[in-house]
Amino acid sequence: MTPRKPPKIPESVLVVIHTPDLQVLLIERADKPGFWQSVTGSKDTLDEPMRAVARREVAEETGIVVGTAAVPEDALCDWALRNVYEIYPVWRHRYADGVTHNTEHVFGLTVPAGTPVTLAPREHLQHVWLPWREAADRCFSPSNAEAILQLPRQLALSSSTR
Template identity: 45%
Template sequence: MGYKRPESVLVLIYDPQDRVLVLQRKDDPDFWQSVTGTIELEELPIETAAREVHEETGIDIIGSGYELVDTRVINQFEIRPQWRYKYPPGEFTNTEYVFTVCVDSTTPIVLTEHLTHCWLSPAEAQQKVWSQSNKEAIENHFLNLC
């Protein structure tokens, strides 16, 4: 297995009732998050976002006609020390592109990389997710709706 690129996406999935989908990681059950994933070689961030949503939840954004929105927010954060072995030596910072998508929460969720999921209010989701960039994505999205 090669190293991961230090570039990724975060996709905030919410429903028409403004509930946020959060996922519990298998490799760290205390870590709850939105959909995330590494941008593959020659892949655009928006392509990664659609692919990762499909891989992690089974939701086919394109096939379902959902609108994947590029928020134009780009975060940089320190890679967690316990995950640095996945990246090239000397890489300590990840660049993350943030997207949102509104989906029907009755759509079945098929988990492949997570233990469980739940739909939460924005405030509950902000309390549950681990990463600061995920908390900010939730806050920014729902503040912009007001």
């Protein structure tokens, strides 16, 4: 008998990966073909910092490594946005009994145009770069679509604080 995985921690990241000209990376879920999204993922441990979760999930899901010459550490920006949402019933079995909501922390990651993407084949089928409005329209998750729609505003905010 296969041991059951420990329950997922209901705190996650959403990372909107984009180029300076607002092309947004979307990836298609392997377990739900036709469901397009940005990088997402949950904490592995209760004390894992959210920035570390974002870096880990980006590397695991896209092969993009934050903290390199091509993608420096400051390219990853915490947008200070939090979404609390009901976990889709189809995925609720992954969490402890009685857990129905997740808190999602939103980050943006600016990468150079042409940044190579290497998907985790067990998690994602394909990827696409789309203009930000088109990317928002393709997302299955309302919070993901809303985050992408915030992209021009978030970039303006981050450039004004530099």
